[in-house]
Amino acid sequence: MRELSYWCELAWLPPGEVVAGVLVRIEGSRIAEVTLGVTHPPAGAVRLGGLTVPGLANAHSHAFHRALRGVTQREKGSFWTWREQMYGVATTLDPDSYLKLARATFAEMVLAGITCVGEFHYLHHTPGGTPYDDPNAMGHALVQAAREAGLRIALLDACYLTGGVGTPLSGVQLRFGDGDADRWAMRTESLTKCYRSARDVEIGVAIHSVRAVPAEQMHLVAEFSQRHAVPLHAHVSEQRAENTACVERYAASPVQLLSEYGALGPRSTAVHATHLSDVDIALLGGCRTHVCMCPTTERDLADGIGPARALFNMGSPITLGSDSHAVIDLFEEARAVELDERLATERRGHWSAAELLAAATVAGHASLGFPDAGMLLAGAWADLVSVRLDSVRTAGASQADAPEVVIFAATAADVHSVVSSGRQVVADGRHVLGDVGAMLGEAIAEARGPGRDNGEG
Template sequence: MSADFHLACALLPDGWARDVRLSVGPDGAITALSVGEAAQPGDTRLGTILPGMTNLHSHAFQRAMAGLSERRGSGTDSFWSWREIMYRFLDRLDPDAVEAIAAMVQVEMLEAGFTAVGEFHYLHHAPDGSPYDDAGEMAARICAAATTTGMALTMLPVFYRWSGFKQAPATPGQRRFNADPDLYARLVERARHHAGQLPHAVVGIAPHSLRAASMDDIRAILPLADGGPVHIHIAEQTGEVDACIDATGARPVRHLLDRQPVNDSWCLVHATHMDAGEVRDLAASGAVAGLCPMTEASLGDGLFPAVDYLAAGGRFGIGSDSHIRIDLAEELRLLEYGQRLTRRERNVLSAPGVSTGRHLFDAACEGGAQAIGQATGRIAVGQRADLVELDESHPVLAGRSGDALIDSWLFAGDARQVRSVHVGGIPRVIDGQATCRETVSRRYEKTLQSIMAGWTT
């Protein structure tokens, strides 16, 4: 169904514009755009509009365990001790639970201003490790959640074969992820089948990491991408870097760049620990660095070398990964604040005279859309009509306009300043609340009550 919109003020690719009129086709793409035009009868009238943001890295099921790992163990807590809790938790999840959790995650993303998500999906099998009758059953449930919420989805089925760089067999805790190339091909095929039922869906591939997929494995599965995105976790932890050097003689990012055709279809998630040569060469590859500042802070990963990477022309996007919190503004704020804390400076990730918030927002929109292969992140003809309306009446945004509005939202605000969200021209958030929130939250609460029965930390 076609629709027309009148935007009082909108951030277009070449800057802010007033009285922007859009026409949106039945596929959700913008077919016409004019500036300085009065509203016409029948137009949907909106206020100040930003393009929709991509959340490029999500493990939806982990939202349900947020907060459950905040008890110190007998030794030093780290990513690796957190992972053991995650393995215990996921054994409680069946397909119905995964669908309920994914829908809640997508609701929270929409309300924060995200309109598309890259789901790095590795929870494939039943609790005993056996494939479901439909190998893509769990992918189907992520897709069903997107049908409910209207979130644009890029499915990234994960290839996970080994437990370490020296190709040790997967551990019992990894049995729900495990696949060889043949089974993985079935998982991708079934994900494509289920995603094909959605209006805005892309399917790519995701070798989990260099410790879970060998170089030969990655070469074997790359054709399954079929031109779509390729995502991989890499260099998230110093222990991972040390293990890679021990097994291969090279750091993880270097090992990958030297042995795989990394280009602008790739997204290297985290890439936290790189030396100067890796920073330079990753930036030159055209790939996107997938940054997840809140999760990286929660897990004690470290800080991405953002200053050097951006100076080299590197591209990045943001994701909420483990969903310890879901807040677009806070992801970008923490990205900048991490650099401020280490460098003891302010407005680190922007050029002189440039709005830091605007610079980060534009870059994350562009990099995120590239990373998940979707036509979003810009308000322009041919792009999907993903529109995020800010509430200028909110005290955080009072009296602001232009780039100051973005700065105030990102550095002083949160999801409460998002008034409405459209995905492909369809309203998915109205007056700050997702249109399906009530139904989704009821199901989520019931699901969590069941999952948490008898849980001990």
């Protein structure tokens, strides 16, 4: 088993303390030993300058949305008009082009310090809805992309059966659906068997939303999660229109409906959770359901500002996601949780830097089925992310205020080294795959299709 040592100028250690001179010894994919008080790098140890934190967890991603960056800013519509442009990209992808796009997108994540991604996957079949020869070909492409980019993946296979509450699938939506939850479960069971012995892959499940899964079929997804002891994620109350349709059909909010059908609990994550009642907040917190905030996407799509602190105070662990990838920067997502709440309340100081770092690390990994990640501790996954403290954004940081500077001023561009599962994937700000920008440019041009890279169509 390969052994490596990294000497950290400063390291963020549990329960949230910044310590100088920390030596981390790695065996294989795990941290073997953490030694404090090492004043100089020992012979053979790799020096990590700045502040080293555990690997970040991107708890909510749709990899193919990366092809939309910039293009959707030309229109002044809503979530629903943005969705039509997203569907346009969804029509073009096949397993080969999806592999290219996802690999480049995941590599961008690694450059930003992300060592685990929760990929909310519903692009299952051909554009007409016919399964590929291997019905999980698109899922396999995502797993391969994550491995080649150098991060772990929780592939959250989404059940997607209707185009709206009580509305059948149509158009490109047909490629999202399996017909009913029983057939979804059969396909997902096959996917699970493929990766049963893989330590770097977690096959979780998802209820796309109350719009996409009829209430009477939700329990089958919840039972799958319970039977296999895997994460269950769901888009929840992202839009007011979703709440209205749910109440009209079921006389219950989305949170209440998911609770009734057994889809909430410590293994579950409610994504967005933007428009909630006090009852919804109490239900989510009372059963310790994670809540994934995606502030950049929520701002970009004009969704609103969710009650993150109220949820946390009621017992819901908060996690972070880049979702539609308008930007990929978990430091931006973390500070936005605080800054957006300031706008909503006209008060400062809802979250500490340590709480936001925990959301980006240990809480996010736990929500994705990797509870032994996100900590610089012996036995944990060997994920080390080092952030410069001498850039134009971070210069002047001291040991005492390094977490505040990183959370409230640093960007993904300040990440200079990433060790993921014991392998150094980023050194001096460069990914081992080479020019990730060029990879993205080529993959996005292919995903947008003829005429789409100039805004047409």
